[in-house]
Amino acid sequence: QSALTQPPSASGSPGQSVTISCTGTSSDVGGYNFVSWYQQHPGKAPKLMIYEVNKRPSGVPDRFSGSKSGNTASLTVSGLQAEDEADYYCSSYAGINNLGVFGGGTKLTVL
Amino acid sequence: EVQLVESGGGLVQPGGSLRLSCAASGFTFSSYAMNWVRQVPGKGLEWVSAISGSGGSTYYADSAKGRFTISRDNSKNTLYLQVKSLRAEDTAVYFCAKDSANWLRGTLDYWGQGTLVTVSS
Numbered sequence: 001q002s003a004l005t006q007p008p009s010a011s012g013s014p015g016q017s018v019t020i021s022c023t024g025t026s027s028d029v030g031g032y033n034f035v036s037w038y039q040q041h042p043g044k045a046p047k048l049m050i051y052e053v054n055k056r057p058s059g060v061p062d063r064f065s066g067s068k069s070g071n072t073a074s075l076t077v078s079g080l081q082a083e084d085e086a087d088y089y090c091s092s093y094a095g096i097n098n099l100g101v102f103g104g105g106t107k108l109t110v111l
Numbered sequence: 112e113v114q115l116v117e118s119g120g121g122l123v124q125p126g127g128s129l130r131l132s133c134a135a136s137g138f139t140f141s142s143y144a145m146n147w148v149r150q151v152p153g154k155g156l157e158w159v160s161a162i163s164g165s166g167g168s169t170y171y172a173d174s175a176k177g178r179f180t181i182s183r184d185n186s187k188n189t190l191y192l193q194v195k196s197l198r199a200e201d202t203a204v205y206f207c208a209k210d211s212a213n214w215l216r217g218t219l220d221y222w223g224q225g226t227l228v229t230v231s232s
Contacts, residue, residue, distance in 0.1 A: 003155070036218050038156075045206055045222040046148075046156065057220065089156050093217040099170045100217030102148075105155040 004029065004090055004103035011109040012080045020106045022073040022090030028101055030071035034093030037066060037075045040105075041086045049088075050075060077108070085110045113137040113221045115207050120226030127197050127230070133190040133207030133223055141165070141185040144210035146219060147192045149203040149228075159205070160192060164213035197230045204228075 005023040012018040022029065022037075029035055035053045038046035048057055050066035053073065063078045073092070077084055090103040119131040133145070147159040160181040161170040169181050180193040190207050204227050208219035 034217055038219070045224055046208075046219070047222070048218070048220050051211065051218045051220070091156075091158075091217060091219075093215075097170065099158045099161055099172055099215070102156045102158060 002101070004092060004101055006088075006090060006103035006106045008104070009107045009109065011111055012077075013111045014080050014082065016080050017076060017078045018080060018108065019074050019076045020088055020090075020108070022075070022092075022103045024071050024073075024092055024101070026071060028092040028094040029068065029073050031095070032093045033068070034100075035066065035068060035073040036091045037064075037073075038089045038091065039084075039086045040089065046089065080110050082110050084108060113209065115209060115221055115223035117205065117207050117223045117226035120205065120228045122229045122231065123197055124232050125198060125230055128193070128195040129197070129228060131192040131194065131205055131207075131226055131228070133192075135188045135190065135207075135209070138209070140183075140188040142213055144213060144215050145183060145190045146208045146210060146215075147179075147181060147190075148206045148208055148219070148222075149201075150206070150225075151200075151203045157203075161210070161215050162190070163215065168215075170215060194228070197228075199230050202228060202230045 037050040040046045054066040146161040204225040206225045207223045209221040211218040
């Protein structure tokens with residue numbers, strides 16, 4: 001399985017919105033509604049922010065939202081805050097008997 | 112509260128072996144698939160291996176096939192990763208992560224803090 005494609009970096013000012021894309025294929029992102037997004041601060045473990053394309057785990061602010069169109073999923077962070085500065089990774093289910101696949105990660109900078 | 116605590120990492124020579132462990136608590140361990148994900152320092156995440164809740168199904172990345180073995184002891188609430196024939200490129204932080212289902216759905220809802228494996232002579 002090839003990694004999903006994410007932009008290496010994204011940025012926005014406090015209060016603004018930023019969207020990070022995640023492009024796969026019909027064998028992963030486009031084929032299933034099991035896309036997740038993880039936030040990782042330096043030296044910390046990843047944290048699940050979005051699952052099943054657009055669902056938020058308990059405790060995740062509603063400033064984080066997810067969507068999907070075709071083979072591309074997106075994570076939108078609205079009302080950017082300083083603590084949102086982190087690396088973000090998407091992942092997708094890739095079918096029975098296959099491990100999932102991650103994107104290469106996007107470093108989000110809050111200007 | 113769900114907790115995942117990895118151990119067993121360290122410095123090992125090329126060609127050497129290690130057994131990583133992940134002690135789980137706060138949930139019914141046997142009801143969930145478990146995963147190992149690694150991260151080379153400063154790089155992205157790589158799915159290494161996964162195992163179903165019963166342990167009957169296992170999955171490996173191409174980079175791990177034939178060298179890594181995932182297993183679990185549901186009576187001890189512990190996940191393992193036996194790694195052998197280690198190479199410099201296996202140097203990474205190894206995270207264990209809980210899946211949200213008994214099968215490999217790929218939604219990793221809880222992660223451990225990671226254990227560092229360094230392969231060097």
